[in-house]
Amino acid sequence: MSCQRAQELIHGYLDGELDLARSLDVEQHMHECEICARTYRSQTTLRSSLKNDSLYYTAPEKLKKRIQSSLRKEARSKVSQRAFGWRWLTVGASLAFMLLIGVVVWRLVPGSIRPSGDELLAQEVVSDHVRSLQMPGHLTDVLSTDQHTVKPWFDGKVDFAPLVKNFASQEFPLLGGRLEYLNNRTVAALIYQRRLHYINLFIWPAEQAGSSGEVTIQRQGYNLIHWTDSGMNYWAISDLNSVELREFARLVQQGQ
């Protein structure tokens, strides 16, 4: 055994990761080679310097509480959504009745607020957007301005292939992509930038094939535009002004 090989295998030996035959080879070599034997001894000393509890960082109690409460929040928001959907599905008979009441209320009180699917989704999109900007490193899972890097990154992570284009020449450079949980499923998020504004573009397959026109909404100071194109849902959100965000939406639509 050469010293060069032994110098590496000594570490496997030290860690108890070698099979018997190779362990014996290393031992044999150390009998014959003082330099390697000394390396082994000094590595044992180094290891004992590292076996020191005060090198281990223990999580502060407040972090545990913080994580537990954020998990509760996450779990709760999903439970309420699910319960909402379930009721609509099962209670077929009262659905008609509720609709009737709904129509009556609708007529009696014009402009009454009823949370529609879009409304809930818009809320989710806003929270995802805000969270992506708040948490360090949350904005992108794959950081690349190259559409040929970002697109294949989604392979096997989502059950569809989002269209990824870089609009850098139109001053909407692509920053990267990540996975996001929205509308009770994993969706693709693409991140674009205009000056100092970030744009999150969420993409996932629509329940029905086909296309629908774009809808612009404002929530909590953010502009949101959503549309359906060739059986895919698109939601774009940013603190960018609505004119430029619409320009962005056009680019995405033309990019199809």
Next chain:
Amino acid sequence: MQKQNKLASFEEAVLPHLDAAYNLAHWLTRNDTDAEDVVQEAYLRAFKFFGGFHGADGRSWLLTIVRNTCYTWMQHNRSPELSVPLDDELHEIESKDLNPEALLVQRADTLMVRRALEELPVAFREVLVLRELEEMSYRDIAGITDLPLGTVMSRLARGRKRLQLALTNHMHAEVLT
């Protein structure tokens, strides 16, 4: 109901490994606040993808997510650290060049070890932390860092050599002053 069960089984499987998560995040970010943020984010991600976890080893599974979250964080905040070249075989210290006098012969003190380990490039630091502090097998380390088994061993060998050299230098400097 199902979601509440999901939360309960998630907490049971993954929450006990909070210290391991925090320890790794702290060694990678080298900072209390950043480590806490990264760990919280990693737990939320882990919860989202808990459906893909099949109960083998909660600690390794979580640490894989923690490491990925750390790297994403570093790409945004410390990208120069990630581009430290590792192909330094050329100026790798050969054992025969090591002066026997310069070999570490006594235990180094904690502060010195902490500093030396913190100063290692992240690629060496992470395998050393997983091996020495977390006491994980090469196989688990390979899974977490997405490296072949052989590379885990050679990273450990090179990381330890660098650490040893750094400590020896520190100690000599101390003796001389």
